[in-house]
Amino acid sequence: MPPALLPGYPGPRHWHRVPATGQHYVDTGTGSPVLFLHGNPSWSYVWRHFFPVLSPHVRCLAPDLPGLGLSPRPPVPGSPLDRYTGQLDALDDLFAHLTTDRGLPGSGWTLVMHDWGGPLGVAWALRRPGVVTRLVVLNTIAFPWPPGYRLPFYLRWIRDHAPVAALVHLTGAFPHAVARLGVVRPIASAERRALLLPYARLRDRRAVVAYVRSIPRDAHDPAWTLLHAAGGQNGLADLEGLPVFLGWGLHDPVFTPLVLDAWRKRFPGARVHRYDAGHYVMEDAAGPLVHDLRAFLLETEGR
Known part of the structure; x- marks a missing residue:
């Protein structure tokens, strides 16, 4: 992809690229490893504001x-559970x-998680204790939806109605809608x-709708079993005691x-930070969010 088309x-x-899978990743900076996990329908481009500020201090x-x-x-994969486990296997690769080819340490990692990055990141952390x-x-989740929560209607339509999902895939409507409606200030x-x-291109967005259709609806969804993986029988409770930064866009409809x-x-x-921001909190609140995150990383380094 031409770099000129990717400002910032x-x-x-x-x-x-990961030799085993061809998975693309950005590697910049020096210091302890910080792994950024995006959601759907975004990609690593959403972290562009973080790299220049954090890379002098951590390995992004x-x-x-x-x-x-x-x-x-x-x-x-046809099964949602297979989709989740496939993503976890890719994180393992x-x-x-x-750690093997590029010399990064086997511990001391920080996870920065947004949207789908939350359940995947937490499940992976439980898979890799220590x-x-x-x-x-x-703006993510890693546990069943809280009491009183209701998934927005448009996500329910895509998730539960194959003709709607097919139309959204054909038109590419979902990425375009999120890019405009997922912020309170236009990108x-x-x-x-x-x-x-x-x-x-049509063939390049198959996964976009597939992962919307994989959104767990209730506490009985098999996706949540990933949060009780080997070494993580108590789910999030096994991560108690870790320093945690909660950065939240308050105008996120999801x-x-x-x-x-x-x-x-x-x-x-x-540490809780609330922002006047939408779903893409890293777009709406890039300046204060990155400032707050840098302070958190510096203050908790080595704990």
Whole structure:
């Protein structure tokens, strides 16, 4: 992809691929490893504001989840549970490559998680006990929806109605809608085009709708079993005691303040920062969010 079409994104010398899977990731900076996990329908481009501020202090590693961003488009598994486990296996491949081939440590990692990055990141941390020592949670979830929560109607339509899902896939409506409605302040046109660029072609956005259709609806959904993986029989409780940063866009129609409250109950000692922002909190509140996150990382380094 031509770098000129990606304003603010690190240049190609920071682009790498995992030998086992071809998964694309950005690697920039020095220091302890910080793994940025994006959601759907975004990709590592959403972290561009973080890299120049944080890279003097930490090693910023931002993969594109398989099927999204600049990563390959493997066949999308038919089962939602297979989709989740496939993403976790890809994180394992990335971790093995980074620790074996690129000399990163096997512990002391920080997870920065948004949207789908939350359940995937937490499940991976439980799969790899002792690796992750800090959590940064941005408008996401890693437990069944709290009482009183209701998924927005448009996500229910896509999730539960195949004709609607097919139309959304055909038109590419979901990435375009999120790029405009997921913020309270419009993203600059050149940056919005860059955010949407990996999904311009029909064949490149198969995973986008597939993962909307994988959203868990209730506490009985098999997806939540991933949070009780081997080494994590107590789910999030096994991560108690880690420093936690909660950064929340208060105008997110999906991950509402009700979800934030549920995180606070699980991690009462977390540092909580609320922003006048939408779902893409890293776009709306880039300046204050990155400033607050840098302070958190510096103050908790080595704990």
